[in-house]
Amino acid sequence: MRPTLAPFPATRLRRIRRSPALRALVAENTLSPSDFIWPVFVRDGDGNVEPIASMPGVNRLSVDKVVEAAREAFAMGIPAICLFPYTDAAGRTSDCAEAWNPDNLSNRATRAIKAALPDMVVMTDVALDPYSDTGHDGFVVEGEIVNDETVEALVKQGLSQAEAGVDIIGPSDMMDGRIGALRSALESAGHQNVILLSYAAKYASAFYGPFRDAVGASGALKGDKRTYQMDAANSDEAMRLIQRDLSEGADMVMVKPGMPYLDICRRAKDMFGAPTYAYQVSGEYAMIMAAAQNGWIDGDRAMSESLMAFKRAGCDGILTYFAPAMAKAMQG
């Protein structure tokens, strides 16, 4: 039980807020570049930096440019980068075979970054949507996103990423049973040290719009993802998903999107105590940037306030497009 506060004026809570030094002294949470996983979009070619209209300040980068960007990020103290490929039309098929091509864009980028920066953590995404002609995260059979056939494909995709040398695999597909299947396949193939960061509580969200532009999936997507991603109404279900994925061998768990789901982050951390991450998704980034560009909010302050919220909610780290900008701002 908390002791009761002495009545005013013995207690004046403003005393501890009087100066920057006092505020720093009593700060309950801190933000550091080491809290960030930086998601980047990778495209074909050489020397390419292609802006994404709905995500001001974010570009699709060719592999050489990703390596350059990774080097700068790592030098600023950002420990991890997460790769999302922009696959051209030829690589989007109903069998999604490009997903486990050892030489696909994601695997080439992984090898290039690990060769240049062996100590940087490389994370990749497991899901079929960048490689599917339907834009869905799984195979579609007669209008249904089929679970078990998709899991078999996800295992092939995950193994090809492990072969390429990733440190963390992030299954974002929301199929049932994929964490267990990936974990046993990784163990059998000698990849005991590959981490699974499960997108365990991923909601069917309007905030993914700009991401789908960035990876070229907006036009392709038929229907919505509500039969596999979560309903915004639910919180207990998120706990069951996280518990299930931890029991199948997930090392870390994620809540996604971030800011509209801070209650889920806090519950997850309190209930399981596992390494817990939030994904501040493309739409959250776009809203802050758009308002800042209109002069309606202070962009730098909104960025840092939005990121601190995740630490306060119990997260150990954040996937955020702001990673380099925030790291730069923290350097002074």
Ligand code: PBG
């Ligand atoms: C798909 C995937 C999505 C994001 C990451 N992986 C979009 C979706 O589920 O449609 C969204 C990330 C963002 O919006 O920043 N596997």
